[in-house]
Structures are given as C-alpha cells and as structure tokens.
Amino acid sequence: MVARHHRNGQKVTDMAETPVTVIGMGMMGRALAAAFLQAGHPTTIWNRTPGRAQALVEAGASEAPTVGAAVTAAPLVIVCVRDYDAVRDLLAPAETELSGRALVNLTSGASDEARAMAGWAADHGAEYLDGAIMMTPPGIGAPETVILYGGPSAAYEAYEQTLRVLGGGTTLISTDVGLPSLYDVALLGIMWSTFNGFMHGAALLGTEKIAATDFLPMATDWLKGVASFLTAYAHQIDANSFAAADATLETQVPPVRHLIHESRMRGIDATMAEYTGELLAEAIDCGHALDSYARVIDHFRR
Ligand SMILES: NC(=O)c1ccc[n+]([C@@H]2O[C@H](COP(=O)([O-])OP(=O)(O)OC[C@H]3O[C@@H](n4cnc5c(N)ncnc54)[C@H](OP(=O)(O)O)[C@@H]3O)[C@@H](O)[C@H]2O)c1
Structure with a gap:
C-alpha cells in the first residue's frame, strides 16, 4: 500500500492505488465511485444513461464510452445496478473483456441469482465476488458500514484493502457466493418488521x-x-x-x-x-x- 499525502491542502492522488471500474451510476453506484476517488483510486465509471455522474467526472473519474472500455480500464470491476437481469444485459457486450478480471457484484438480489451469476462469470474467465451492502449511499466509506461478501478467498484477499474503502465492516462471510444475498434478505426482514412495529406504536400513541x-x-x-x-x-x-x-x-x-x-x-x-x-x-x-x-x-x- 502506498502512502498518500497532502500538498497545499489538496490530497495528492497516488497512481499506485488499484484502478477500479464502477458500473452503474445510480445513487449507490455514485457513492461507491466517490469513495474510491476520495481514497485515491483511479476510477472509471459507466452508466446505461451517460452523463449521470458529471460531478464525479469533475472530481477526476473517467467516464468510459462503452461498457467494454469500462471493463478493460481496471482489474477490479464493480457493478451496482437495479437488479441481476440488468447486470447480465449490460455486461453481455463485454463478455470477452471480463476474462482475467475480478467482477464484484454489489447489486441486490437473491442467492440463486448470485450463484447463477458466478457460473456466468466463470464461463467468461472472470473471478466473481457477490456482495450485499447493508447501508444507504450516504454511509458508503464510513468505518461502521457493513458490506458482506461471498466468493473465493483468494479473490477477496487480493482486493480486500481496496474494497474496504467502501466500508470498514467489509467482511468475507462465506466462500459461497449465495450467502451475502441470504444474509441481506434476513437482515432486511428484521428491519421491516421493526419499522412496522414502530409505525404501529406511533399510530397508537398518535x-x-x-x-x-x-x-x-x-x-x-x-x-x-x-x-x-x-x-x-x-x-x-x-x-x-x-x-x-x-x-x-x-x-x-x-x-x-x-x-x-x-x-x-x-x-x-x-x-x-x-x-x-x-x-x-x-x-x-x-x-x-x-x-x-x-x-x-x-x-x-x-
Ligand atoms: N440505495 C440504497 O440505499 C441501497 C442500499 C443497499 C443496496 N442497494 C442496491 O444497489 C443497487 C443500485 O441501487 P441504487 O440506489 O443505485 O438505484 P438507482 O438510483 O435506482 O439506480 C439504478 C441504476 O441501475 C441502472 N439500470 C437499471 N436498469 C438497467 C438496465 N436494464 N440496464 C443497465 N442499467 C440499468 C440505472 O441506469 P440508468 O441511469 O440508465 O437508469 C442506474 O444506474 C440496487 O440493487 C439496490 O438494491 C441500494
């Protein structure tokens, strides 16, 4: 890991940080890319609808013209879009470029979708990690932010320090790519039943x-x-x-x-x-x- 330093109050980006690509510039994707930029990682972005992340481009991100160009820009490709069908659709034109890279899918989904996606990535020669973000976009990069990963230990360890930029609670919970999604829905179920209990109580007292x-x-x-x-x-x-x-x-x-x-x-x-x-x-x-x-x-x- 190369030290970063400040000059005239400006953070100086050290180009030895791992380059990353973030695909999907919705609310979450923008927060992920902003955290990587902030930590000094050369960051390439791509979104189905171009121009949704102008502030990130002004902050130093490169907006790739095609998804293939985005994938080839970095060894670590993060994807965070609406759902797994969208991941498959958008990555289809970049299947060849994915070979030899690590694909980290932070899109919310179900365990069977994650396992199918891992098979698809393997068929195209990519390492695959599946992740569940247990936080909203403003919390990305915070020390207490939990992101659960599943997949091969070697792929996780190779990129752990880079992924930790997104949240201090970054953890490999299993080598099974399906488990982050399962934990995700289990935890969300607790969240919604707690919300409902509070709404019921507040309505009663109201x-x-x-x-x-x-x-x-x-x-x-x-x-x-x-x-x-x-x-x-x-x-x-x-x-x-x-x-x-x-x-x-x-x-x-x-x-x-x-x-x-x-x-x-x-x-x-x-x-x-x-x-x-x-x-x-x-x-x-x-x-x-x-x-x-x-x-x-x-x-x-x-
Ligand atoms: N926001 C949160 O609090 C939060 C927390 C945890 C996990 N997540 C998960 O993070 C993922 C992204 O959430 P978000 O908040 O960023 O959602 P969002 O703001 O609605 O953004 C959706 C993104 O998906 C893209 N997209 C949708 N359909 C597509 C398709 N068919 N092909 C290609 N791209 C497509 C959109 O591209 P366009 O701009 O072209 O429409 C946009 O980049 C979701 O899986 C969500 O469940 C979100």
Whole structure:
C-alpha cells in the first residue's frame, strides 16, 4: 500500500492505488465511485444513461464510452445496478473483456441469482465476488458500514484493502457466493418488521396526540432491550430446546390481546398483532404453552 499525502491542502492522488471500474451510476453506484476517488483510486465509471455522474467526472473519474472500455480500464470491476437481469444485459457486450478480471457484484438480489451469476462469470474467465451492502449511499466509506461478501478467498484477499474503502465492516462471510444475498434478505426482514412495529406504536400513541418524536427515545431504548433477548433465543433455536427462562408463550397471550383490543378500539390496523396472536395460538395448540417465544421458529420453518 502506498502512502498518500497532502500538498497545499489538496490530497495528492497516488497512481499506485488499484484502478477500479464502477458500473452503474445510480445513487449507490455514485457513492461507491466517490469513495474510491476520495481514497485515491483511479476510477472509471459507466452508466446505461451517460452523463449521470458529471460531478464525479469533475472530481477526476473517467467516464468510459462503452461498457467494454469500462471493463478493460481496471482489474477490479464493480457493478451496482437495479437488479441481476440488468447486470447480465449490460455486461453481455463485454463478455470477452471480463476474462482475467475480478467482477464484484454489489447489486441486490437473491442467492440463486448470485450463484447463477458466478457460473456466468466463470464461463467468461472472470473471478466473481457477490456482495450485499447493508447501508444507504450516504454511509458508503464510513468505518461502521457493513458490506458482506461471498466468493473465493483468494479473490477477496487480493482486493480486500481496496474494497474496504467502501466500508470498514467489509467482511468475507462465506466462500459461497449465495450467502451475502441470504444474509441481506434476513437482515432486511428484521428491519421491516421493526419499522412496522414502530409505525404501529406511533399510530397508537398518535391517537392521544403524542408525537412520534416523543415516543422515539423510549422506542429506541426498548429496541436495545428487545435485542438483548435474542441471545437466549438464538441458543435455544440452535439447541432445539425452548424452556422459557423469561416469559412463557402462555404469559404473552393476554398482552397480545390487549394490543389487538387497543388497536381496534382506536381505529388502528391490528393485522400485525393478530398475526402474532395466531403464532402464539398455533404453538400453544401444539403443546408448547410453557416454552419461550423462540418456539415460534417452528412456524417459520414450515
Ligand atoms: N440505495 C440504497 O440505499 C441501497 C442500499 C443497499 C443496496 N442497494 C442496491 O444497489 C443497487 C443500485 O441501487 P441504487 O440506489 O443505485 O438505484 P438507482 O438510483 O435506482 O439506480 C439504478 C441504476 O441501475 C441502472 N439500470 C437499471 N436498469 C438497467 C438496465 N436494464 N440496464 C443497465 N442499467 C440499468 C440505472 O441506469 P440508468 O441511469 O440508465 O437508469 C442506474 O444506474 C440496487 O440493487 C439496490 O438494491 C441500494
């Protein structure tokens, strides 16, 4: 790694940094390219619709005239577009140029798509890493930003320092290219159910003119407590042993009923609470009334 230095307050780009190509100049692609430029990497960009990243060009990026020219500009080619179909479509004219390069696909997708894409890349002589960005564009480059990778260790290690420019939480989680997408959807599922829980709570309190911002500190503290329960539940799931150490399923039936009642009484959608009630009833019907909430995993495994 070559040191960078500053002259007259200006960062001096050291051309020994690995050249990178970023394909896709949507919100995320622009943030990725900006981080590489900021870190001094010679950066080539390409987008289906040209001219969407003029600020990056002014900051020193080269906009390639064709996708083939973009691919040949760097040994490391990052692609981040709408979906995997778009990746295939846009890379089709550059199949030959991909040979001998590392293709890193940061487009969101599913595990089967990632595995198929790895096969496609191998057929064209390219190394392939699949990645899942667990952050929005403004967080790209931050030390706490997590980007999960899957693929061959050698390809990851060859470019790890360069990829770390995009986020301090850059990690190879598996040599299986399918796993970043699987972690991605699992984590997004937690995010959306948490969002929905907050919206439901804010709507309930809103019926008494309590502002969401007043509810916020209590909600965020509560989430920390809720997260701490997961440690015991994870161990119970792995051990397939669900003896309740905190609260039984049966104990949680009345509070869920209260949530349904309050929601209906105040004209707030009770569907999520009703669903939770159904999960409890199903587990109790199966004879698990004295188990912990982790027993609900049985429902999802079906
Ligand atoms: N934004 C986020 O917070 C975030 C977070 C994590 C992961 N991601 C993932 O990052 C990827 C890009 O997201 P984004 O926020 O940059 O989306 P975006 O702003 O909507 O940009 C979409 C990009 O995909 C390109 N594209 C769409 N269809 C195409 C096609 N058929 N052929 C070639 N290029 C095509 C667009 O090109 P044109 O300019 O020509 O339309 C544009 O560059 C997605 O997979 C997204 O899920 C985003």
